[in-house]
Amino acid sequence: MIARRVRYEIVSRALGPTLMAMERWGRRLRGRKGGGAEEPFGPPLESTRKLKELTTLHYLAGRFADGAVPVAWVTSGFPVEMLRPLGFHTVYPENHGAICSVKRMVPELSEAAEREGYSRDLCGYARADIGSVATGKTPVGRLPRPDLLCCCTNICQTVLYWYRALAVHFRVPLVIIDTPFVYGEARPHLLAYIADQLRELTETAERVAGRKVDRAALVETMRLAREGSSLWDECLRAGRARPSPWTGFDSFFHLAPIVAMRGTRECNAYYRMLRDELNDRVARGVGGIADERVRLLWDNLPIWFNLRDLSAVLAGNGFNIVCATYTNAWAEAGSMIDPEDPEGSTARAYLNVLLNRDLPYKLSIMKRLCREYFASGAIFHSDRSCKPYSIGQIDLKGRMASEEGVKGLLLEADHADPRAWSEAQAYNRLHAFMELFA
Amino acid sequence: MMRDATISAQKKLGRKTVAVLPVHYPRELFTAMDVHTVELWGPPGPPRGPDAGRIQAYACAVVRNALAFLASGGADAADAVLFPHTCDSIQGLATLAPDFGGWGKPALRYLHPKGEDGPAARAFVRAELVLLADRLGELTGRPLGIPRLAEAIELHGRIDRLRGELLSRRAFLDMADPALYRLLRRGEFLGPEDHLAELAVAARGLGEERVQHGVPLMVTGYVPEPMTLFDSLASAGAFVAADDYAAVGRRVPLSPPADGGDPLDTLAAKAFAMPPCPTRGGDQDVRMEYLETLYRRSDAAGLIVHVQKFCEPELFDVPAIRRRFARIGAPLLYLEGELEASLSGQVVTRLEAFVEMVNAERKAP
Ligand code: SF4
Ligand code: SF4
Numbered sequence: 001m002i003a004r005r006v007r008y009e010i011v012s013r014a015l016g017p018t019l020m021a022m023e024r025w026g027r028r029l030r031g032r033k034g035g036g037a038e039e040p041f042g043p044p045l046e047s048t049r050k051l052k053e054l055t056t057l058h059y060l061a062g063r064f065a066d067g068a069v070p071v072a073w074v075t076s077g078f079p080v081e082m083l084r085p086l087g088f089h090t091v092y093p094e095n096h097g098a099i100c101s102v103k104r105m106v107p108e109l110s111e112a113a114e115r116e117g118y119s120r121d122l123c124g125y126a127r128a129d130i131g132s133v134a135t136g137k138t139p140v141g142r143l144p145r146p147d148l149l150c151c152c153t154n155i156c157q158t159v160l161y162w163y164r165a166l167a168v169h170f171r172v173p174l175v176i177i178d179t180p181f182v183y184g185e186a187r188p189h190l191l192a193y194i195a196d197q198l199r200e201l202t203e204t205a206e207r208v209a210g211r212k213v214d215r216a217a218l219v220e221t222m223r224l225a226r227e228g229s230s231l232w233d234e235c236l237r238a239g240r241a242r243p244s245p246w247t248g249f250d251s252f253f254h255l256a257p258i259v260a261m262r263g264t265r266e267c268n269a270y271y272r273m274l275r276d277e278l279n280d281r282v283a284r285g286v287g288g289i290a291d292e293r294v295r296l297l298w299d300n301l302p303i304w305f306n307l308r309d310l311s312a313v314l315a316g317n318g319f320n321i322v323c324a325t326y327t328n329a330w331a332e333a334g335s336m337i338d339p340e341d342p343e344g345s346t347a348r349a350y351l352n353v354l355l356n357r358d359l360p361y362k363l364s365i366m367k368r369l370c371r372e373y374f375a376s377g378a379i380f381h382s383d384r385s386c387k388p389y390s391i392g393q394i395d396l397k398g399r400m401a402s403e404e405g406v407k408g409l410l411l412e413a414d415h416a417d418p419r420a421w422s423e424a425q426a427y428n429r430l431h432a433f434m435e436l437f438a
Numbered sequence: 439m440m441r442d443a444t445i446s447a448q449k450k451l452g453r454k455t456v457a458v459l460p461v462h463y464p465r466e467l468f469t470a471m472d473v474h475t476v477e478l479w480g481p482p483g484p485p486r487g488p489d490a491g492r493i494q495a496y497a498c499a500v501v502r503n504a505l506a507f508l509a510s511g512g513a514d515a516a517d518a519v520l521f522p523h524t525c526d527s528i529q530g531l532a533t534l535a536p537d538f539g540g541w542g543k544p545a546l547r548y549l550h551p552k553g554e555d556g557p558a559a560r561a562f563v564r565a566e567l568v569l570l571a572d573r574l575g576e577l578t579g580r581p582l583g584i585p586r587l588a589e590a591i592e593l594h595g596r597i598d599r600l601r602g603e604l605l606s607r608r609a610f611l612d613m614a615d616p617a618l619y620r621l622l623r624r625g626e627f628l629g630p631e632d633h634l635a636e637l638a639v640a641a642r643g644l645g646e647e648r649v650q651h652g653v654p655l656m657v658t659g660y661v662p663e664p665m666t667l668f669d670s671l672a673s674a675g676a677f678v679a680a681d682d683y684a685a686v687g688r689r690v691p692l693s694p695p696a697d698g699g700d701p702l703d704t705l706a707a708k709a710f711a712m713p714p715c716p717t718r719g720g721d722q723d724v725r726m727e728y729l730e731t732l733y734r735r736s737d738a739a740g741l742i743v744h745v746q747k748f749c750e751p752e753l754f755d756v757p758a759i760r761r762r763f764a765r766i767g768a769p770l771l772y773l774e775g776e777l778e779a780s781l782s783g784q785v786v787t788r789l790e791a792f793v794e795m796v797n798a799e800r801k802a803p
Contacts, residue, residue, distance in 0.1 A: 157529075164716075167721070168758065193551070196558035196562075382494055
């Protein structure tokens with residue numbers, strides 16, 4: 001245990017950063033600056049390198065985490081702040097699923113899950129994760145075995161079914177934070193229910209970690225989480241400038257720290273750097289794409305496996321995604337966190353996330369985003385394997401058009417699995433959509 | 439009496455009608471407040487109107503058909519709709535239809551907790567029951583009377599006991615599956631007293647002798663649609679010896695909920711006295727244990743897994759069911775439906791072949 005702990009600390013604090021520094025140094029020696037603009041995009045963001053380092057380091061440390069520190073597998077909407085003071089190394093299967101998708105590994109992993117009897121109609125992240133667990137295959141080297149599974153139903157109930165299956169596989173405790181759907185405003189008994197569950201979570205997590213939560217550390221984590229969320233919001237707001245200093249597709253990648261490292265200093269330091277770079281680009285009039293003519297909103301998860309191609313087609317025609325309901329969701333909720341009231345404010349923040357709210361709320365967010373970011377069109381990614389995000393989109397598209405004059409495209413795909421993607425059909429529809437703005 | 443006739447008969451009695459989406463909800467509360475409930479499992483068959491197209495084709499037929507049905511005026515006789523907190527798709531429907539069109543009358547919601555029993559979950563169910571009672575009070579103009587709730591709990595307890603008996607002693611009941619399932623499913627729209635009376639008559643057919651001699655099968659799944667499934671099973675020489683349909687067997691409590699004195703507490707306790715259902719979350723192992731026990735206790739010789747396409751709660755448990763039943767050597771047939779009006783010839787052939795195979799295995803030395 002002690003030897004493992006030492007190895008984990010060395011990797012995460014010394015070896016990993018050293019390797020990253022050497023990699024940077026090597027790049028400089030090889031003269032690969034990567035700083036030039038690649039048509040039809042603007043110059044790449046410098047911060048992207050740091051992002052890669054952060055992510056790589058996180059997954060590198062993860063390889064040595066089990067047996068060294070308590071490990072929790074966590075859903076993206078889980079109040080992870082409650083775990084940080086107990087020293088958990090956290091793994092986000094959804095984030096891992098996105099990496100698997102970018103690396104085009106989902107069909108292989110999903111087939112492994114399908115061989116076990118999982119339907120191809122289930123969430124692509126779940127299939128990728130279950131396939132990875134079954135085969136041990138992952139693009140990140142290795143995922144540490146969990147000591148605790150933490151699932152919050154505020155993004156969907158799919159995670160509940162998925163984590164129930166993981167709990168049987170790993171034979172470890174599963175904590176569920178059940179966040180009933182909010183119609184209109186959250187009623188007090190919903191908040192009380194979640195606060196009660198948070199107390200139950202603390203007991204279980206303390207038992208697994210073998211220590212008690214240090215209240216001061218919890219307050220500091222909450223403060224960091226709130227600050228991180230507001231820094232992320234500042235990054236997003238830079239996109240209001242014309243031209244936007246980045247693309248929505250960039251923002252999907254840069255979302256990773258606020259999802260997976262929320263409540264840490266590293267996360268906030270990263271977003272300070274990104275914010276400064278974005279603001280600097282705004283000041284210099286540098287855009288995310290070379291020639292921004294039409295600004296769009298994106299709804300739903302990204303199509304991870306096809307981000308590059310899709311953004312190139314859009315950018316090549318002067319279209320830029322300047323805001324997204326998905327990335328905005330991470331800025332909205334964090335503002336409700338109050339370090340002075342960890343349980344109460346966490347209950348409020350995690351109950352009120354976009355996916356846990358009704359359609360009028362979603363519509364109001366879309367309208368606000370389109371106004372604030374000057375978007376005149378919207379792409380609604382109709383995500384075959386994410387039903388909670390997709391149901392209602394057909395009406396939302398219609399209302400955005402009739403009430404706000406925002407032209408919309410419903411683009412059929414899947415956030416993770418390229419087998420559900422018909423390229424020719426999708427691009428035909430996309431081109432027809434773009435012609436509407438001619 | 440069919441649905442429409444039942445609704446008008448209940449209306450004549452001055453009762454309000456609430457259409458109820460699947461699956462779990464506190465019927466006792468409605469009975470106590472003199473509200474008639476009619477369940478809406480789709481309905482089956484092709485969608486009854488164009489509004490199904492407002493939900494993508496990769497969502498289940500239950501929500502697509504329900505939206506089409508509501509929007510086309512199919513449920514206009516109802517005074518309100520109840521959307522239980524069953525799954526992401528019903529949650530979506532519960533805001534789509536009332537907020538964006540399709541249902542203009544009151545929309546009630548019942549948010550039952552997910553996961554394990556515990557003080558937080560109990561307190562939450564109780565608060566939800568109080569809230570639902572308030573909403574029903576607005577609908578009927580009468581508040582909930584606690585003695586009436588106690589009576590309703592008692593009445594539904596009798597219904598549950600009879601349903602449980604008919605299902606658990608299936609082999610001793612002289613009634614074919616199609617008739618039994620029609621009877622059980624009439625509980626989805628009959629007034630509780632009428633349903634109880636019909637069940638009591640049927641229960642008289644329960645004897646001491648085993649009267650079902652066909653191939654005993656267990657079924658687990660969502661809703662027995664199309665009902666012609668039972669005709670096909672019967673003509674293939676099989677019968678349903680154990681039922682784990684969400685619409686049927688999973689709504690019969692395993693034991694009567696402890697009477698804590700306060701009827702609201704008793705009703706809250708009932709939510710945790712039910713057989714495991716993936717729509718409620720809960721430990722998957724516990725559910726597998728339950729299914730295996732049900733299977734063994736009924737002497738079933740094979741298992742049919744009958745789920746709705748795109749139904750995440752059911753589909754996520756399928757691998758665990760397959761593993762568990764493979765381990766005990768139980769033959770398994772997997773059927774996926776989309777609320778079709780009748781079984782396709784291909785499915786009938788698969789059913790027949792399955793029954794034949796199970797029968798041959800049973801007879802093998
Ligand atoms: S992609 Fe959709 S279904 Fe899958 S975990 Fe995320 S919210 Fe849930
Ligand atoms: S069939 Fe499944 S997905 Fe559809 S409404 Fe019922 S529980 Fe939800």
